[in-house]
Amino acid sequence: MAAAITSPEMAAANAEAKFVGTPRKATTHTNQNEGLMFEKSSPGKKAYRMAELDVPAVDAASLLGDLARKDLGAMPELSEIEIVRHFTRMSTWNYAIDLGMYPLGSCTMKYNGRVNELVSRLEGIAEAHPYQPESLSQGVLEIMKVLSDALIEITGMDAITLQPAAGAHGEFTGILLARAYHESQGNARKKIIIPDSAHGTNPATAAVVGYEVANLKSNAQGMVDLAELARMVDADTAALMLTNPSTIGVFESEIGKIAEILHAKGALLYMDGANMNALVGKARPGDFGVDVMHLNLHKTFSTPHGGGGPGSGPVACKKILEPFLPTPVIVERANGLLGMDYHRPQTVGRVRMFYGNFGMFVRALAYILANGPDGLRQTTEDAVLNANYIRAKLDGVFELPYKTQSLHEVVFSDRLQAKNGVKTGDMGKRLIDYGFHAYTTSFPLVVQGAMMIEPTESESREELDLLIDALQQIAREAAENPELVRTAPHTTRMRRLDETAAARKPVLRWKAPVASTSLTPDSAAKEW
């Protein structure tokens, strides 16, 4: 019977008396069909025309000899209108912030201001070459300087590098700084302490920098267990990697003591800044003992997520770590011009070519300018207000495993619904039928069946009420009509996809039905 359910309406007919909620935000809409671009390709179609060649043509075969390419395989041949329709049709299959709320905890899916896109495409900015002379780069360098200064003030730290390309890359950089610092003290130390509530990138990062991971169990409130921390921190401890507010959305009120415990043993406090949207303008990590931290410009500072990137992960640190920052570092020269300093003997080295994801710096700075100090503070207050509003309205509908005061996100569990065989993942999928993206499911790991909700400041009360209404109805469906939830979503172009089959026999590229190009290594070498 489950397979027969294809829409709430049909489900209602089949299940008769069983409850089927009414999405007030979304209705089923017609979706386009669109194959892969290779399937509509045919020889001779074109979507380009080169400018007339104003120099003599050359013969590639005579210039390159054996190194000349013979064939471009299955590369597509399409016309311009087909390409526009191809991507436009596909775009209608995506959910996006521009369509509605993403209650994804830990991801901070906020509105992406459009002026950010405009200014990042201004000619002098978009076409700046990273090796153009410093004297002709003062504008782009000033963007980096103004952004750096603002981020230093926002975090309460002393110095910053904008070079890391994303949050995990920032973690890598930050832990490299910690390692270099300890080495300069004569001992790199052996381990990094990481709470069990941490993002997966934290332990992965510690491993990449050559540290052992020591797992810190959270206390009954889901927070750092001070006694356990004190027991674990020793002369081999390089740092604690702490997310604050934690992944359950709670501020570590004992943060002062946490920093003291670490500092007393010469260890450092690293802060994962993924949840900085709860703090900007209200509290500064530099003031509460953090030695080094990363920011996610694609979370807190509104650079678009773009379906998974690009990000940007600046790392801010205290004075003691500044000598180790990656090269180059932006400096003000004696003549008043800005420049890049490459001569830093204690540097950890480069973590990325050039200066980082500069295009994201432009957008983040535009966001900061649009807000100013008052706007940033109001933003944080609204983000926290929204999370607490959801918490107040849904507490009891879903179990709230930790009662501690929430900041920017709230974590429920599926315990009440799991009794009927409905899991957090199922309810997340059902939320899609109501016109929302799923919340974060099954994370943090410290909460069994976690439902992690972060509304951000970008949602109006009306949109929040729609979400609350949807989740209340889903809770009722879970009690009265669990099969409907377990087989959701029902209104999307695609129903649940077989991820097991995808992993068991991976198909990672399109191949022509009758292969036009052999890709077996040995024969291909001759054919290309």
Added chain:
Amino acid sequence: MRYLPKSPADRTEMLREIGVPSIADLFSTIPSEFQVKGDLRIPRQHGESEIIDRFRQFAANNAAGYASFLGAGVYRHYRPVLIDTVVSRGEFLTSYTPYQPEIAQGTLQAMFEFQTMICELSGMEIANASMYDGSTGAAEAIMMAVRVTGRDGAVIARTVHPEYREVIGTYALHQEIPLSEVGYGADGRVDLEALDAAISGETACVLIQSPNFFGTIEDVAAIADMAHRKGALLIVSIAEAVSLGIVRPPVEADIVSLEAQSFGVALSYGGPYCGVLACKEKFLRQMPGRLVGETKDMDGKRGFVLTLSTREQHIRREKATSNICTNQALVAMMVTVFLAVYGKEGLRELAEHNLAKAAYLKHSLAGLGAKVLFDGAPRFNEFVLDIEGGAEAANTGLLESKIIGGLPLEKWYPELGAGASLWCATEVTTRAEMDGAATALAGASGRMVGQMVGAR
């Protein structure tokens, strides 16, 4: 604040429903000693028009109006209009990582198309959905080769981009991967004898770049053979992706690390760009980063999902193949659109134009006071010029004619001397710009020769 969709009355009402008297109560878990009192010292709130004005000023204070002959890992190519048409759609721009495939098929299908085209172009069997950039991609490729072979050394050509080598050095240090460098011969290509001597039974991989940092195309087949004979993998890094339209792909490589910036990505002062790793299928389980795979939904309809995530940090934590999480999805989308627009014939024609322009530039600049180094070796769109009187001095002179000359190389290659600089011409470089550079360079070197004569 214009991005915040609430009226003061909404806020008051919501606080009432929550049951707290003021917003301050929601922050009471932050000890008051750590709470910010007053305003942060950052620029005041700007109106939209003020933001645009401010950035116009920043933009004007750069190199607008200059002809540029810079390449060196970042290439000026024409960006078809459709790229921004597509990536400006909110459905692509403002969507999250496609962890909920039922409502992310647009991004997922585009990524599958991206992976397919990267395979076609690189001659590899599988490709991931992107890495941060070419430099970190090359470092990740080395770490991957170490996992695959169970060996721990990497041999790196000195003709790999110097900044890539610096990044690799940073990554390798704490992975305890010993690195050794191999120089280049008189033709600007990897010194094969030295390479053969550098590869040992402990070498996990050899990393080369082709076209290399000097613009010269390496003999990938011979190097692959050399590496494979000793059980090492060959990683080929490609910084100028447009070369793949006319240069034979490195099919003998085991891993290809591509920087796809040339495929429609703005220079943007160094990023964001688009790294991507491609490899032989047998190394699939050691591939870092996100992968999109084909599957079916409950109704048997073809669809796409992120797959093999058991390699990744959110599942494996400290045992993951990499700590990478966020990638360059939207930039990969730009690449996908670019490749669709040019397509099979366009990529070849585009590459041919680059060949022709670079040949013309080389011919124009070689002569009085300047000679081409490593001449005669096969190359794509870059070459090294040795200028009497020094590259820096020549560039200073060229700036007077609003020309940004080639990149001086002495900083990284002192053995080439103060005269060496790396010049690039692409399809957007005009004949007038090249003639202008030749005239200015001849004038400058004429003056320098004149001064030298005068000094005698």
